[in-house]
Amino acid sequence: MLDSNQILDIMNQTFMLALRIALPFLLISMILGIVVAIFQAATSINEQTLSFVPKLIAIVILLSVLGSTLLKTMQDFFVMILGLVAGG
Template identity: 55%
Template sequence: MSHLMIVDLARQAILTALLVAGPLLAVALGVGLVISLFQALTQIQEQTLSFVPKLIAIACVFLVALPWMLQVLGKYTTELFRSLPTLPH
């Protein structure tokens, strides 16, 4: 197996992981930013105030995006398994 093929497989795996994790990370970032702004304006420095809304928002996005995530991961896995017989040893 050549180095270019290994790099290509790793690149595809990383891009798929970023594609699947991207919506969850974006929501966590957005909610964290809003909560941090709220804490700065009200001077409330409670740690759970930041954690609980992020947890709820990520859980909601995860439930909504789960079918799409499974479709992306299934497509990647299927393409990977189909390409295995054509890979040189």
């Protein structure tokens, strides 16, 4: 049986893992959104897809580059959780 300190530690690790996985995608999306918004303001182009397509392409590229690392991180965390559950 897990005590409350171990449960809080697992929750903390879970939130940190979620942050490590989501942060690169959120940052690249935010940076590209700002760059495209500045470009749209400078050129007076108000096309909705102009802000969506570069973000989508960048996220797909980032996923292809970091996908295996993120998957390995999630697998290690899952194995750790299974070890805690199975070990009692």
